Amino acid sequence: MSDRHKILLIDGMSFLFRAFYASAWTGGYRQTSQGVYTNAVYGFTKMMLDYIDLTRPSHVAVGWDVAARETLVRSQWYDGYKSNRAAPPEELIPQFDLVKEVTDAFSVPNLGCPGYEGDDVLGTLSTMLAEEGHQVVIATGDYDSLQLISGQVSVKVLKNGGKHEHYTPESLLATKGIKPEQVVDIKALMGDASDCIPGCPGIGEKTAHKLISEHQNLDNLYSRLDACTPKLREKLEQNRDQVYLSQKLATIIRDVPISYDHDEARWEYEDGRVREKLEELEFGRTLLSRI
Structure with missing residues (x-):
């Protein structure tokens, strides 16, 4: 057996x-x-x-x-x-x-x-x-x-x-369209109102999916911020600590x-x-x- x-x-x-x-x-x-x-x-x-x-x-x-x-x-x-x-x-x-x-x-x-x-x-x-x-x-x-x-x-x-x-x-x-290891990074960007996970203000589910699909993960995204539009780059830069805290909370x-x-x-x-x-x-x- x-x-x-x-x-x-x-x-x-x-x-x-x-x-x-x-x-x-x-x-x-x-x-x-x-x-x-x-x-x-x-x-x-x-x-x-x-x-x-x-x-x-x-x-x-x-x-x-x-x-x-x-x-x-x-x-x-x-x-x-x-x-x-x-x-x-x-x-x-x-x-x-x-x-x-x-x-x-x-x-x-x-x-x-x-x-x-x-x-x-x-x-x-x-x-x-x-x-x-x-x-x-x-x-x-x-x-x-x-x-x-x-x-x-x-x-x-x-x-x-x-x-x-x-x-x-x-x-x-x-x-x-995602892998299991990408679930957390998407949530880190979009946040979660039900758990009070802040995410990045101004980034919703659709944008979060798109960014992680393009860059694979959060670290890659932050190493390639020049590829983002100026407005998006500014949001991500200003809320970097909050995004990584959200990643920790969601994991x-x-x-x-x-x-x-x-x-x-x-x-x-x-x-x-x-x-x-x-x-x-x-x-x-x-x-x-x-x-």
Whole structure:
């Protein structure tokens, strides 16, 4: 038997928030008879099982954010990082712990590290596992993870309606005209309002794509500023430090000090333990039938 495995890495926060808002917009705050909110956990569990059915992995693990914004490594580099994030809805807050009880019942490791984000956990794991010769599939709602793609690592980006986009190095080049290592440099130029990454004022997505396509990377671009129009050159020169800071903020960290046990991530679980947890949450026959 080959010792090379297929590992599904799930972006926990991405799944949980998507599951919450998919039901919340209809007013569907699912609750148990005791009044415990479970709509996000129910949706998360269904999505996790859907992606396991889709990818047929031998191993599964979930990466989580485990720190407040103020304590993130990136907040130390840049005080404004994610400063626009509102507090999560009160119906969702109790479900952060509850969802980990469900994944734990499935014997799926919940992995996180103070100061780092789920992306960093997945970046560290995917890089380590790929180096060991395993095949890795990352399931996330975040296009930032496209920088992690390689011959051993593919990314499924969640879309509305239960759909997703599947990316490999070849499909990324075919659909977006870029390589995985160029994802960060494009974001460094255009910035990202959702994460408060400043980028270069006056440069949008189209110009950022064009510049990186022409020059391959940020360092080449800055060594060839004479090739740019005077107006563009001025913008890039004036905001050089901010652009390189944005590059640093956008780069997924791949050496997070996390503890990962490959055997514990094997996709095996005790039916009775899972059934007991799902019945406790009153998840009903549809989900129970999948156990």
